[in-house]
Amino acid sequence: MKAKLQTPVIIVNFKTYAESTGNKAIELAKKADKASKETGVNIVVAPQFTDLWRVAEAVEIPVFAQHIDAIPPGAFTGQVQADAVKETGVVGTLINHSERQLKLADIEAVVRLSREKDLVSCVCTNNPSVSAAVAYLQPDIISIEPPELIGTGVAVSKAQPEAVTDTIKLVRKVNDHAVILCGAGISHGEDVSVALKLGTQGVLVASGIVKAKDPYTVLREFADSAII
Amino acid sequence: MKAKLQTPVIIVNFKTYAESTGNKAIELAKKADKASKETGVNIVVAPQFTDLWRVAEAVEIPVFAQHIDAIPPGAFTGQVQADAVKETGVVGTLINHSERQLKLADIEAVVRLSREKDLVSCVCTNNPSVSAAVAYLQPDIISIEPPELIGTGVAVSKAQPEAVTDTIKLVRKVNDHAVILCGAGISHGEDVSVALKLGTQGVLVASGIVKAKDPYTVLREFADSAII
Amino acid sequence: MKAKLQTPVIIVNFKTYAESTGNKAIELAKKADKASKETGVNIVVAPQFTDLWRVAEAVEIPVFAQHIDAIPPGAFTGQVQADAVKETGVVGTLINHSERQLKLADIEAVVRLSREKDLVSCVCTNNPSVSAAVAYLQPDIISIEPPELIGTGVAVSKAQPEAVTDTIKLVRKVNDHAVILCGAGISHGEDVSVALKLGTQGVLVASGIVKAKDPYTVLREFADSAII
Amino acid sequence: MKAKLQTPVIIVNFKTYAESTGNKAIELAKKADKASKETGVNIVVAPQFTDLWRVAEAVEIPVFAQHIDAIPPGAFTGQVQADAVKETGVVGTLINHSERQLKLADIEAVVRLSREKDLVSCVCTNNPSVSAAVAYLQPDIISIEPPELIGTGVAVSKAQPEAVTDTIKLVRKVNDHAVILCGAGISHGEDVSVALKLGTQGVLVASGIVKAKDPYTVLREFADSAII
Numbered sequence: 001m002k003a004k005l006q007t008p009v010i011i012v013n014f015k016t017y018a019e020s021t022g023n024k025a026i027e028l029a030k031k032a033d034k035a036s037k038e039t040g041v042n043i044v045v046a047p048q049f050t051d052l053w054r055v056a057e058a059v060e061i062p063v064f065a066q067h068i069d070a071i072p073p074g075a076f077t078g079q080v081q082a083d084a085v086k087e088t089g090v091v092g093t094l095i096n097h098s099e100r101q102l103k104l105a106d107i108e109a110v111v112r113l114s115r116e117k118d119l120v121s122c123v124c125t126n127n128p129s130v131s132a133a134v135a136y137l138q139p140d141i142i143s144i145e146p147p148e149l150i151g152t153g154v155a156v157s158k159a160q161p162e163a164v165t166d167t168i169k170l171v172r173k174v175n176d177h178a179v180i181l182c183g184a185g186i187s188h189g190e191d192v193s194v195a196l197k198l199g200t201q202g203v204l205v206a207s208g209i210v211k212a213k214d215p216y217t218v219l220r221e222f223a224d225s226a227i228i
Numbered sequence: 229m230k231a232k233l234q235t236p237v238i239i240v241n242f243k244t245y246a247e248s249t250g251n252k253a254i255e256l257a258k259k260a261d262k263a264s265k266e267t268g269v270n271i272v273v274a275p276q277f278t279d280l281w282r283v284a285e286a287v288e289i290p291v292f293a294q295h296i297d298a299i300p301p302g303a304f305t306g307q308v309q310a311d312a313v314k315e316t317g318v319v320g321t322l323i324n325h326s327e328r329q330l331k332l333a334d335i336e337a338v339v340r341l342s343r344e345k346d347l348v349s350c351v352c353t354n355n356p357s358v359s360a361a362v363a364y365l366q367p368d369i370i371s372i373e374p375p376e377l378i379g380t381g382v383a384v385s386k387a388q389p390e391a392v393t394d395t396i397k398l399v400r401k402v403n404d405h406a407v408i409l410c411g412a413g414i415s416h417g418e419d420v421s422v423a424l425k426l427g428t429q430g431v432l433v434a435s436g437i438v439k440a441k442d443p444y445t446v447l448r449e450f451a452d453s454a455i456i
Numbered sequence: 457m458k459a460k461l462q463t464p465v466i467i468v469n470f471k472t473y474a475e476s477t478g479n480k481a482i483e484l485a486k487k488a489d490k491a492s493k494e495t496g497v498n499i500v501v502a503p504q505f506t507d508l509w510r511v512a513e514a515v516e517i518p519v520f521a522q523h524i525d526a527i528p529p530g531a532f533t534g535q536v537q538a539d540a541v542k543e544t545g546v547v548g549t550l551i552n553h554s555e556r557q558l559k560l561a562d563i564e565a566v567v568r569l570s571r572e573k574d575l576v577s578c579v580c581t582n583n584p585s586v587s588a589a590v591a592y593l594q595p596d597i598i599s600i601e602p603p604e605l606i607g608t609g610v611a612v613s614k615a616q617p618e619a620v621t622d623t624i625k626l627v628r629k630v631n632d633h634a635v636i637l638c639g640a641g642i643s644h645g646e647d648v649s650v651a652l653k654l655g656t657q658g659v660l661v662a663s664g665i666v667k668a669k670d671p672y673t674v675l676r677e678f679a680d681s682a683i684i
Numbered sequence: 685m686k687a688k689l690q691t692p693v694i695i696v697n698f699k700t701y702a703e704s705t706g707n708k709a710i711e712l713a714k715k716a717d718k719a720s721k722e723t724g725v726n727i728v729v730a731p732q733f734t735d736l737w738r739v740a741e742a743v744e745i746p747v748f749a750q751h752i753d754a755i756p757p758g759a760f761t762g763q764v765q766a767d768a769v770k771e772t773g774v775v776g777t778l779i780n781h782s783e784r785q786l787k788l789a790d791i792e793a794v795v796r797l798s799r800e801k802d803l804v805s806c807v808c809t810n811n812p813s814v815s816a817a818v819a820y821l822q823p824d825i826i827s828i829e830p831p832e833l834i835g836t837g838v839a840v841s842k843a844q845p846e847a848v849t850d851t852i853k854l855v856r857k858v859n860d861h862a863v864i865l866c867g868a869g870i871s872h873g874e875d876v877s878v879a880l881k882l883g884t885q886g887v888l889v890a891s892g893i894v895k896a897k898d899p900y901t902v903l904r905e906f907a908d909s910a911i912i
Contacts, residue, residue, distance in 0.1 A: 018301035022315030049277035050312045067306025073246035075379050075435065078295025078328035080306075084278045087250030100306035101787040104780065104817065105810045112813075126789045129796075133788065133817040136858075151303050170820075174858065207303065324560065331557040332589065333582045340585075354561045357568075361560065361589040364630075398592075402630065474757035478771030505733035506768045523762025529702035531835050531891065534751025534764075534784035540734045543706030556762035607759050663759065 005120060005140060006042040007179055008226040009202035010192070012209050012219075013066065013094065014047040020210045025051040026058045028209075031216040033059040039223035042202075046094055049080055056089030064122065065093040070106035070113070082113050092120030094204075095139070098147040104133075111139045124183070124204070128166035135175040142171055142178050143204045149184035151207050155191035156184040161198055168199045189225035196226060233348060233368060234270040235407055236454040237430035238420070240437050240447075241294065241322065242275040248438045253279040254286045256437075259444040261287040267451035270430075274322055277308055284317030292350065293321040296341070298334035310341050320348030323367070326375040332361075339367045352411070352432070356394035363403040370399055370406050371432045377412035379435050383419035384412040389426055396427045417453035424454060461576060461596060462498040463635055464682040465658035466648070468665050468675075469522065469550065470503040476666045481507040482514045484665075487672040489515040495679035498658075502550055505536055512545030520578065521549040526562035526569070538569050548576030551595070554603040560589075567595045580639070580660070584622035591631040598627055598634050599660045605640035607663050611647035612640040617654055624655045645681035652682060689804060689824060690726040691863055692910040693886035694876070696893050696903075697750065697778065698731040704894045709735040710742045712899055717743040719903035725910045726886075727903065730778055733764055740773030748806065749777040752797070754790035766797050776804025778888075779823070782831040788817075795823045808867070808888070812850035819859040826855055826862050827888045833868035835891050839875035840868040845882055852883045873909035880910060 012032055014020035020028050025047040036043040037060075046064040047055045056063045069079040085093065095110050096102045102110070107123060114121035115138075122141035125131040131144050144167040149156050157164060164182045171180060182195050183204030195203050205222065212218040240260055242248035248256050253275040264271040265288075274292040275283045284291045297307040313321065323338050324330045330338070335351060342349035343366075350369035353359040359372050372395040377384050385392060392410045399408060410423050411432030423431050433450065440446040468488055470476035476484050481503040492499035493516075502520040503511045512519045525535040541549065551566050552558045558566070563579060570577035571594075578597035581587040587600050600623040605612050613620060620638045627636060638651050639660030651659050661678070668674040696716055698704035704712050709731040720727035721744075730748040731739045740747045753763040769777065779794050780786045786794070791807060798805035799822075806825035809815040815828050828851040833840050841848060848866045855864055866879050867888030879887050889906065896902040 013305060016299065016301055016304045016307055016309035016312060018311065021301065021309065021312045048312045049308065050280055050316050052278055053281055065306075071244065073244055073249065076244045076327055077241060077322065077325040077434075078293075078308075079244055080277065081244035081249065083246065084244060084249045084276045088278050094305065096788065097305040098789075099304055101789060103785040104788040104791055105782075105785060105814055107788055108811070108814050108817065127792070129821060130789055130792050132820040133792065136817045136820065136854075137813060174820075206305075326561075329559040329561060332552065332560040332563055333554075333557060333586055335560055336583070336586050336589065355564070357593060358561055358564050360592040361564065364589045364592065364626075365585060402592075469761060472755065472757055472760045472763055472765035472768060474767065477757065477765065477768045504768045505764065506736055506772050508734055509737055521762075527700065529700055529705065532700045532783055533697060533778065533781040533890075534749075535700055536733065536762075537700035537705065539702065540700060540705045540732045544734050550761065553761040555760055662761075 005179055007201035008196060009042040009044060009179065009181070010222055010226060011044040011046060011064065011122065011181065011202070011204045013204060013206040014045065014210060015206050016048055017210045021048065022051060025055055028215055029055045029059045032219055033061045035216060035219040035223050036061045039220065039227065041223040041226045043219065043223065044092070052085065052088040052090050062091045063089065064120070065090050066097065067100045068093045068095065068110050068113070070109040082117050082119065086117050086119060090119070092122060095121055095123045097124045098126060098145055098150060107134070108137050111137045128163060128170050131167040132170035132174070135171040135178060138175065139178060141181060143181040143183050145183040145204065152185045153187045154185040155187060156182050157191050157195040157198055159185065164195065164198045164200060189221040192222045192225040193228065196228065202226065233407055235429035236424060237270040237272060237407065237409070238450055238454060239272040239274060239292065239350065239409065239432045241432060241434040242273065242438060243434050244276055245438045249276065250279060253283055256443055257283045257287045260447055261289045263444060263447040263451050264289045267448065267455065269451035269454045271447065271451065272320070280313065280316040280318050290319045291317065292348070293318050294325065295328045296321045296323070296338050298337040298341070310345050310347065314345050314347060318347070320350060323349055323351045325352045326354060326373055326378060335362070336365050339365045356391060356398050359395040360398035360402070363399040363406060366403065367406060369409060371409040371411050373411040373432060380413045381415045382413040383415060384410050385419050385423035385426055387413065392423065392426045392428060417449040420450045420453040421456065424456065430454065461635055463657035464652060465498040465500060465635065465637070466678055466682060467500040467502060467520065467578065467637065467660045469660060469662040470501065470666060471662050472504060473666045477504065478507060482510055484671055485511045485515045488675055489517045491672060491675035491679050492517045495676065495683060497679040497682045499675065499679065508541065508544040508546050518547045519545065520576070521546050522553065523556045524549045524551065524566050524569070526565040538573050538575065542573050542575060546575070548578060551577055551579045553580045554582060554601055554606060563590070564593050567593045584619060584626050587623040588626035588630065591627040591634060594631065595634060597637060599637040599639050601639040601660060608641045609643045610641040611643065612638050613642070613647050613651040613654055615641065620651065620654045620656060645677040648678045648681040649684065652684065658682065689863055691885035692880060693726040693728060693863065693865070694906055694910060695728040695730060695748065695806065695865065695886070695888045697888060697890040698729065698894060699890050700732060701894045705732065706735060709739055712894065713739045713743045715900040716903055717745045719900060719907050720745045723904065723907035723911060725907040727907065736769065736772040736774050746775045747773065748804070749774050750781065751784045752777045752779065752794050754793035754797070766801050766803065770801050770803060774803070776806060779805055779807045781808045782810060782829055782834060791818070792821050795821045812847060812854050815851040816854035816858065819855040819862060822859065823862060825865060827865040827867050829867040829888065836869045837871045838869040839871060840866050841870070841875050841879040841882060843869065848879065848882045848884060873905040876906045876909040877912065880912065886910065
């Protein structure tokens with residue numbers, strides 16, 4: 001588990017972008033793998049469910065799912081069960097991304113389920129109060145992402161630094177081991193280095209990498225900026 | 229498309245059962261492939277998202293997804309996008325299963341999306357009125373499944389024959405080409421032959437196969453009963 | 457029931473606007489009552505749940521709920537049960553508004569429930585195909601509202617006349633008695649008269665009335681335009 | 685606010701039971717009002733949205749809503765807006781009842797909204813971890829209700845005393861002012877007194893009162909058992 005959580009960490013959420021689907025998911029993951037190996041910075045990729053097996057086969061860097069449902073094995077159709085995700089070779093999962101929010105009881109259940117299955121849990125939050133509430137559930141990673149900045153290119157670390165520092169302050173009161181990330185609008189290397197200076201241990205990014213003309217170059221820029 | 233829709237058809241919904249997850253999904257799909265080839269009956273398997281690629285690689289029978297979200301490629305996290313599903317080699321999808329019900333506008337959108345992507349659409353319904361409403365949306369397959377019978381071992385074809393015959397009557401008034409199936413509680417070969425005698429062109433099954441001690445034998449029994 | 461459905465009809469959805477909440481809901485409903493009596497045009501008001509009793513006490517025109525849940529009386533918290541709605545004096549309900557969409561099985565259930573409770577059912581739809589599917593469920597009213605025009609001030613009757621005429625054509629193939637309305641962007645008397653000329657029997661409006669500087673004057677303008 | 689929160693407190697959730705709808709909601713609320721005045725125990729009633737105005741008019745005891753949506757005034761249909769609820773005379777609201785669960789971000793938003801509107805917020809939780817997470821959001825009341833016991837007549841205070849005491853322990857680490865209640869299965873006066881002995885400041889009840897043959901007698905029994 002330790003290796004999966006090595007910090008600083010850059011988690012790349014592939015979402016359902018055309019540029020990160022199917023064969024393109026594998027290509028992009030390989031670029032992340034290369035940038036990670038060259039820089040020593042931990043880069044995690046989170047492709048779509050249908051691509052998890054192939055991406056996990058293709059790269060050595062950690063692969064996360066984008067979501068897991070709060071269900072045991074059984075009579076559930078069209079849902080995402082933890083054991084099925086685990087068997088693809090995935091080592092962790094995003095939980096409660098602002099584009100896939102969960103009921104509170106389900107967040108608690110999926111964090112617990114992840115712990116039982118030895119999956120790294122990364123819970124996304126929208127503000128410092130919610131981050132503090134989540135801290136109590138003992139996820140491995142908490143990532144603060146103000147929804148209004150997602151996909152804008154306006155970086156949370158610059159536009160709302162206090163959302164980040166307040167999250168760190170409130171979380172640390174009750175939880176001294178969770179990795180804290182920030183996300184939303186991260187599009188330049190400087191956004192990453194500012195995020196780290198604010199006290200985070202990395203970033204959660206998506207369009208900044210996936211929609212970049214040259215994702216490898218941006219991945220390198222982000223990774224280089226994460227080393228200080 | 230024609231081959232995918234060859235009737236009679238038996239669709240096996242793998243749900244998220246432990247017995248049909250990961251490597252076991254592949255084993256089970258291979259048994260279905262074998263039973264299909266031996267009998268000439270069209271058997272379709274619908275594994276979990278994470279297993280679609282590997283199952284589609286492993287077998288020649290049609291593979292369906294269990295669900296697709298009503299979204300284009302883009303900024304959606306933890307959702308199931310049609311292009312990503314298509315790229316796994318899948319040829320169709322279940323839509324609106326009673327364990328994964330959709331808003332009406334989303335059913336219409338996913339049926340339309342499936343048509344555009346050349347994916348077979350199989351919309352599940354809970355009663356004859358809903359079947360008739362769905363008929364207008366022109367899906368390739370309509371499967372009536374009274375929710376109260378799902379997983380009970382009490383077959384719809386025996387317990388509620390009128391739900392099946394009323395569905396056929398109402399659907400045929402407005403749609404003469406959709407394949408009509410029934411599901412819920414199908415657990416014996418006789419349940420399949422009764423379903424066909426009622427006028428359906430096949431069945432949608434899950435636990436009857438997946439949880440069987442010897443799934444291959446039951447698959448053969450179902451397929452043999454579908455030939456008359 | 458007949459009186460409630462007298463056409464042409466103008467249904468005013470109060471939504472949760474500040475201008476149509478609490479005491480202001482009563483004032484606005486009284487203006488609608490006055491405009492209806494003066495013109496003879498059937499005007500229906502649909503206030504929030506919390507205001508239904510008071511509005512139904514205050515006016516003689518028909519009052520609709522904005523939504524009903526597909527539940528019987530029982531152990532449900534924070535939901536809207538048909539009997540409770542009925543007891544306020546309400547005579548009908550909106551169903552599946554684009555801001556409160558339902559699963560297909562629930563639309564069918566609420567339309568049926570409304571029929572049992574002698575409540576007028578008005579199902580909202582987003583396009584002609586969905587309208588046609590809904591037509592089979594036999595609601596009293598079908599209202600087509602392209603979601604992208606809602607609240608824009610760009611009237612459906614002018615911007616997408618074919619969405620309206622296609623809806624009428626498709627619905628009438630299978631249902632010759634449902635009242636057909638259109639909505640979204642209706643803000644001038646002319647939008648109403650154009651809607652009627654397209655073949656509808658009225659309109660579903662919201663911000664055009666509720667957010668108007670002088671709602672009574674606009675109500676009169678709409679009602680006058682509905683008389684030809 | 686203080687009076688509304690006077691402890692011990694018994695909150696009666698009317699749900700959507702036939703026995704607590706419309707005129708019967710008023711009758712039941714009056715019985716609660718009587719029992720409260722006779723015993724001095726704070727009894728709160730939580731009727732359906734449609735009954736809030738009439739109940740708040742009819743009684744002097746505090747009235748709560750069963751739910752509020754995380755929305756501002758505006759273009760929302762069929763939802764429950766805080767200002768509309770407030771204007772009925774309601775002084776508080778249940779939030780996240782197990783039959784009406786919310787996304788975490790929405791719980792946080794509704795607790796904050798309640799504070800702004802001077803409404804008492806009572807957040808329901810399903811286990812001690814979730815209770816602790818909620819404690820950070822600073823609601824006025826936290827009520828632990830193991831969902832598997834709701835409506836069973838098997839009281840949480842007797843069947844799962846550790847769920848109650850663990851909740852108290854965890855909540856008090858971070859929040860020393862929230863009122864802590866327990867609910868689920870409370871059906872005898874003894875269930876109430878045991879709940880208080882475990883350290884709670886009251887109970888959240890529903891069917892135990894609403895479905896009782898003689899609700900007034902049970903209300904008196906509960907209230908008497910709350911005085912020690």
